[in-house]
Amino acid sequence: MRRFEDLDVWKRSSRLCVSVYKELACCKDFGFKDQITRCSLSIPSNIAEGYERGTDKDSIRFFYYAKGSCGELRTQIYIGIEIGYIKKDIGFQWKNEAEQLSKMLSALIKSRSS
Secondary structure, three states: OOOHHHOHHHHHHHHHHHHHHHHOOOOOOHHHHHHHHHHHHHHHHHHHHHHHOOOHHHHHHHHHHHHHHHHHHHHHHHHHHHOOOOOHHHHHHHHHHHHHHHHHHHHHHHHHHO
């Protein structure tokens, strides 16, 4: 049996989370920083938790949580760019990666649903 650490979606979401944390390390708006880092951390965390669950139904629920966090992260990226906390080029890289992760999660959910 594979481990969650072997999943590309987990690896990529973990790298995205690290990038968000590093880029916003000096951000003085602690409310914004806390919210965006928490939702970026939620993606790989929920993938891991879902993968470790005993049933497909439980796993799928956590994969949906991770997918929801991808949408939350994209929203915060858009806002962060507009208010000048996130550089446009970095923000759009993150946004594109979050969209790809969402698609990967949809495929994972579909595979667990059948």
